[in-house]
Amino acid sequence: MRTGTEKGTGARKGIEIKVGDKLIGYAVSEDLRKRGASGGLVTALLAAALEKGLVDRVLTLKKLNEFEAVPVFTSSVEEVMESAGSMHSVPVNLARYLKPEFFSGKIALPAKPCDARALVERAKRNAVSGEASYVIGLNCGGTLHPETTRKMLETVYRLNPEEIAREEIVRGKLVFFTKDGEEHAVPMDDLEAEGLGRREPCRFCQVKIPTNADLACGNWGVIGEFAGRGTFVEVMTEKGAELLRNAIDAGFAETVPADEKSIAVREKVNKVMLGMSDKRKGEVLAPIEGAGERFEYFRKALENCIHCGACKEACPVCTCGEASKCTAYSSLADSYKMSLFHMVRFLHLSDSCIGCGQCEDVCPAEIPLTSLYQRFAAPVKHEYGYMPGMSDRTPPYFALKLENECGCQHGHDEGYEEGCGGECEGAYREEYKARYREEPEGGCC
Amino acid sequence: MGVEKNESYDEYYPYGVSGACEAGAYEVSDTCGKNSPHWPNDAYGISDTCEVIDACGITDTCEGRDMHGTCNVCEVSDACGSGASHVAGDACEVSDARGTGDACGTCDLHVAGDVHGSGDVHGSGDACEVSDVHGTVDAFETVDTCDTWDTAWEPKIVMFCCNWCSYAGADGAGIGRFQQPASMRIIRVMCSSRVDPVHVFNAFLEGADAVLITGCHLGDCHYINGNEKTLVKFRFMRSMLKELGLEEERLQLNWISASEGEKFAKVVTEVTEQIRKLGPSPLKPKGVA
Numbered sequence: 001m002r003t004g005t006e007k008g009t010g011a012r013k014g015i016e017i018k019v020g021d022k023l024i025g026y027a028v029s030e031d032l033r034k035r036g037a038s039g040g041l042v043t044a045l046l047a048a049a050l051e052k053g054l055v056d057r058v059l060t061l062k063k064l065n066e067f068e069a070v071p072v073f074t075s076s077v078e079e080v081m082e083s084a085g086s087m088h089s090v091p092v093n094l095a096r097y098l099k100p101e102f103f104s105g106k107i108a109l110p111a112k113p114c115d116a117r118a119l120v121e122r123a124k125r126n127a128v129s130g131e132a133s134y135v136i137g138l139n140c141g142g143t144l145h146p147e148t149t150r151k152m153l154e155t156v157y158r159l160n161p162e163e164i165a166r167e168e169i170v171r172g173k174l175v176f177f178t179k180d181g182e183e184h185a186v187p188m189d190d191l192e193a194e195g196l197g198r199r200e201p202c203r204f205c206q207v208k209i210p211t212n213a214d215l216a217c218g219n220w221g222v223i224g225e226f227a228g229r230g231t232f233v234e235v236m237t238e239k240g241a242e243l244l245r246n247a248i249d250a251g252f253a254e255t256v257p258a259d260e261k262s263i264a265v266r267e268k269v270n271k272v273m274l275g276m277s278d279k280r281k282g283e284v285l286a287p288i289e290g291a292g293e294r295f296e297y298f299r300k301a302l303e304n305c306i307h308c309g310a311c312k313e314a315c316p317v318c319t320c321g322e323a324s325k326c327t328a329y330s331s332l333a334d335s336y337k338m339s340l341f342h343m344v345r346f347l348h349l350s351d352s353c354i355g356c357g358q359c360e361d362v363c364p365a366e367i368p369l370t371s372l373y374q375r376f377a378a379p380v381k382h383e384y385g386y387m388p389g390m391s392d393r394t395p396p397y398f399a400l401k402l403e404n405e406c407g408c409q410h411g412h413d414e415g416y417e418e419g420c421g422g423e424c425e426g427a428y429r430e431e432y433k434a435r436y437r438e439e440p441e442g443g444c445c
Numbered sequence: 446m447g448v449e450k451n452e453s454y455d456e457y458y459p460y461g462v463s464g465a466c467e468a469g470a471y472e473v474s475d476t477c478g479k480n481s482p483h484w485p486n487d488a489y490g491i492s493d494t495c496e497v498i499d500a501c502g503i504t505d506t507c508e509g510r511d512m513h514g515t516c517n518v519c520e521v522s523d524a525c526g527s528g529a530s531h532v533a534g535d536a537c538e539v540s541d542a543r544g545t546g547d548a549c550g551t552c553d554l555h556v557a558g559d560v561h562g563s564g565d566v567h568g569s570g571d572a573c574e575v576s577d578v579h580g581t582v583d584a585f586e587t588v589d590t591c592d593t594w595d596t597a598w599e600p601k602i603v604m605f606c607c608n609w610c611s612y613a614g615a616d617g618a619g620i621g622r623f624q625q626p627a628s629m630r631i632i633r634v635m636c637s638s639r640v641d642p643v644h645v646f647n648a649f650l651e652g653a654d655a656v657l658i659t660g661c662h663l664g665d666c667h668y669i670n671g672n673e674k675t676l677v678k679f680r681f682m683r684s685m686l687k688e689l690g691l692e693e694e695r696l697q698l699n700w701i702s703a704s705e706g707e708k709f710a711k712v713v714t715e716v717t718e719q720i721r722k723l724g725p726s727p728l729k730p731k732g733v734a
Contacts, residue, residue: 295727329643337650337730338650338728340643343650343685343689347681350681351681375688376684376685376688380681380684397678400670401674402680
């Protein structure tokens with residue numbers, strides 16, 4: 001096993017890794033560094049965690065071909081090494097597989113922001129243990145449906161899907177690298193204008209850097225000598241620091257501190273991506289015109305629903321299982337104007353929907369469910385200042401008591417309309433602004 | 446004029462000498478057509494006065510489908526169409542479009558699409574079609590056998606009352622004889638927090654125009670903090686129903702204590718008025734009043 005002290009530009013064995021550190025990391029193994037996305041750090045972290053017994057198993061994607069993969073639980077380091085590489089055309093939500101019947105013990109997994117959000121929400125509902133999960137967050141600009149990808153390759157890029165080596169999204173362009181070393185790039189906006197490109201929910205997703213995971217890894221901000229061969233990693237929690245330390249000590253990975261410029265570039269890319277999302281969100285969640293039209297809009301959107309229940313099965317945040325109210329009290333035999341199934345889901349998801357789009361992916365009637373659920377989730381997000389999956393805060397629907405308008409936990413004497421009187425000195429407001437980049441609604445502070 | 450006597454009549458017409466339905470007796474001036482047979486089960490009847498010159502003055506073309514009754518009045522230019530039956534007192538439908546201005550007879554049959562205007566007169570026994578549109582100011586419904594809910598729409602409101610405070614308050618309203626409209630359908634629950642959103646949604650889906658949740662005042666809950674939980678749920682339900690397109694006023698939360706009988710009646714009166722102005726709920730199924 002290599003100690004890593006002789007190789008590389010800045011071995012960090014023995015150096016302190018702290019929460020809040022921003023580093024550029026890469027796999028020590030040259031093969032992994034080449035095969036893995038941006039230097040293979042994530043694969044190295046997962047392999048090292050398994051090798052050193054930090055976790056009992058790893059949940060990762062096993063490639064079937066360039067566009068398809070299946071999630072696997074593995075305790076084999078080799079299998080983890082083989083799963084290196086980013087796959088933009090596999091829009092699976094890994095958190096959905098974190099059920100007690102599928103695994104036990106400690107687990108590490110790579111997680112897009114939506115996977116990490118789902119995991120956090122599942123932990124709140126006691127469906128998975130937060131402490132036993134090591135979440136390696138991945139920056140994500142959006143995923144693609146495999147069929148859309150094939151269609152794009154055939155009609156827009158005019159490439160044979162067999163010839164594709166890998167793909168990347170770089171500066172707003174979807175780039176395919178063919179086996180002969182060529183690059184083929186088309187701006188994502190152009191693709192999406194034709195109805196191709198990313199999945200719809202990805203286009204208005206509000207979290208691009210997974211700050212809710214243990215580590216946030218990605219290639220934004222990786223410039224200069226490390227471009228294409230290093231991963232920018234931000235240490236979000238102590239567990240993340242533990243993961244990174246473990247990988248370095250085991251000789252699987254090396255890191256160097258990220259410089260100011262890298263950090264600035266990463267921030268800028270994030271801001272641009274979020275700006276694009278906000279714009280798309282405004283389009284998709286445009287206000288419904290007309291006084292009597294609202295109900296008709298929803299009724300019409302849902303009129304093709306066949307009540308298969310796939311949306312509920314696929315939803316990573318739904319943990320009720322068979323005994324859920326949405327299915328128990330609705331029936332195909334009912335001839336109401338709207339199904340109780342939908343009404344209950346709209347209510348229950350108003351504080352839980354993370355906008356991952358799994359429901360929309362599985363719907364056989366092709367109903368744009370994510371935007372429907374997000375319509376209900378948006379006012380709740382505003383009213384309670386709560387974004388599901390981003391913190392350990394109890395979902396507001398589970399509260400025993402109405403919180404203050406400003407969301408702080410200070411007590412109050414009379415009535416629920418008044419705030420805390422400014423006791424929290426605006427700290428909440430600042431935290432909210434930093435996290436969600438907008439002002440919280442209402443409140444005293 | 447004259448039609449040849451048809452010997453085969455004797456086979457089919459056992460009327461005999463006394464039968465007024467003698468061959469030739471009618472056909473002389475019968476313009477029904479040559480050899481038009483009058484059969485034994487002819488609806489025309491023995492005392493049929495032979496429609497040549499109908500009382501309304503227009504020559505009846507005697508269509509096969511026409512049923513002439515004993516006191517039949519003309520249908521020549523009847524726009525009624527096939528199967529139309531006219532009875533005594535029937536005003537000649539020459540220009541009858543079965544629309545407004547129709548002075549319906551006692552046994553007038555209306556077909557689908559019939560529209561009653563405000564001047565419509567319904568007689569007793571009038572069998573109106575389902576698609577009849579009755580205006581709200583239609584004064585004729587007393588014996589109308591049309592739709593069961595022919596009366597003007599009244600709000601129907603489901604009210605969840607907690608056993609310890611609001612239900613007692615309702616009793617208090619009754620005992621104190623405080624007047625209130627009969628719009629509430631009260632469901633007693635032990636605590637307002639028992640009310641699940643599923644109950645509320647089901648109420649709307651079954652046809653409630655509004656739902657009221659009432660309970661003890663904050664701090665007075667018999668189960669200490671049940672009403673605080675109700676408040677949390679209520680805000681979510683309100684937000685969700687508002688997004689769905691139901692007006693805010695259709696779901697209301699009120700704290701009413703056992704001693705507030707008068708308040709109970711006042712709340713009921715006010716809410717009923719609010720909902721009356723809003724109209725029937727958009728979630729109401731078809732055919733439910």
